[in-house]
Amino acid sequence: MSETVPMDLLAGMAVFARVVDAGGISAAARDLRLSKSAVSKQLAALEDRLGARLLQRTTRRMSLTEAGAGFLVHCRRVVAEAEAAESAIGALQAEPRGTLRVNAPMTFGTMHLAAAIPDFLALYPQLNVDMALNDRLVDLLEEGYDVAVRIARLADSSLVARKLAPARRVMVAAPSYLDRRGRPADLADLAGHDVLSYSYLASGDEWRFTGPDGEESVRLEARLNANNGEILLAACLAGAGIAALPTFISGPSLRTGTLVRVLPQYENSGFGIHAVWPATRHLSAKVRAFVDFLAARFGPVPYWDA
Numbered sequence: 001m002s003e004t005v006p007m008d009l010l011a012g013m014a015v016f017a018r019v020v021d022a023g024g025i026s027a028a029a030r031d032l033r034l035s036k037s038a039v040s041k042q043l044a045a046l047e048d049r050l051g052a053r054l055l056q057r058t059t060r061r062m063s064l065t066e067a068g069a070g071f072l073v074h075c076r077r078v079v080a081e082a083e084a085a086e087s088a089i090g091a092l093q094a095e096p097r098g099t100l101r102v103n104a105p106m107t108f109g110t111m112h113l114a115a116a117i118p119d120f121l122a123l124y125p126q127l128n129v130d131m132a133l134n135d136r137l138v139d140l141l142e143e144g145y146d147v148a149v150r151i152a153r154l155a156d157s158s159l160v161a162r163k164l165a166p167a168r169r170v171m172v173a174a175p176s177y178l179d180r181r182g183r184p185a186d187l188a189d190l191a192g193h194d195v196l197s198y199s200y201l202a203s204g205d206e207w208r209f210t211g212p213d214g215e216e217s218v219r220l221e222a223r224l225n226a227n228n229g230e231i232l233l234a235a236c237l238a239g240a241g242i243a244a245l246p247t248f249i250s251g252p253s254l255r256t257g258t259l260v261r262v263l264p265q266y267e268n269s270g271f272g273i274h275a276v277w278p279a280t281r282h283l284s285a286k287v288r289a290f291v292d293f294l295a296a297r298f299g300p301v302p303y304w305d306a
Contacts, residue, residue: 194241251304
């Protein structure tokens with residue numbers, strides 16, 4: 001026999017065990033919700049495969065052969081293992097447990113998920129979290145992640161998504177920078193300023209914002225390009241220039257006044273914070289619990305915008 005057990009053999013073993021335990025083909029067919037002829041064909045195919053008769057059948061009774069009695073022991077073991085595996089999966093579906101592998105953007109992870117994860121773990125003592133933070137777009141299936149947090153305009157994909165919270169990008173600067181260089185009057189004026197830009201911005205070196213007259217854009221040459229929002233925040237706080245930052249990064253500094261809005265009539269709110277996971281037939285309890293937890297914690301009006 002090959003190392004990989006064919007599915008038809010496993011199905012035949014389960015049918016054979018059920019026929020014996022039910023006391024006949026008719027009773028087994030009722031239990032299995034199959035026709036009598038389907039059960040008979042399964043048994044015949046199994047005996048042909050094994051090259052041995054498993055049951056002696058007469059019009060009045062059915063009895064095990066010597067080969068059948070020996071084979072029945074193995075069949076019952078296989079059926080018991082399958083039922084145990086099904087029960088284990090059912091338990092995983094009913095209660096969050098095991099290991100949840102999460103991928104998230106670096107800055108959002110350090111600024112917001114870092115504080116959220118301990119609270120999540122406290123709710124589910126049988127669950128472990130394995131989290132990786134980076135700003136590249138990962139393939140969840142290929143790299144084995146259960147769920148990811150993504151902050152973007154989501155493109156069509158095979159992933160399932162749920163919006164956790166709205167996201168807004170606004171222009172900010174330190175008061176010291178604006179005192180030194182003056183305030184831009186409109187988007188075009190940004191070309192005469194030091195700008196700090198996010199390297200992974202979907203529009204590249206073009207800043208797009210929605211203002212009183214609809215969507216506008218300006219192409220800029222950044223004084224600083226960085227692939228991490230906290231670097232841009234630190235440079236902005238130091239008075240190095242004007243940055244376009246999500247409010248989940250700039251919100252605390254705006255509240256304290258260490259940063260102020262630039263061109264406050266403009267903002268970009270055409271993206272969101274989402275949880276995404278591979279499309280599967282059944283959403284696992286651990287992923288459902290995590291997504292529900294984050295949605296309740298961050299949305300619909302996130303605390304950084306309060």
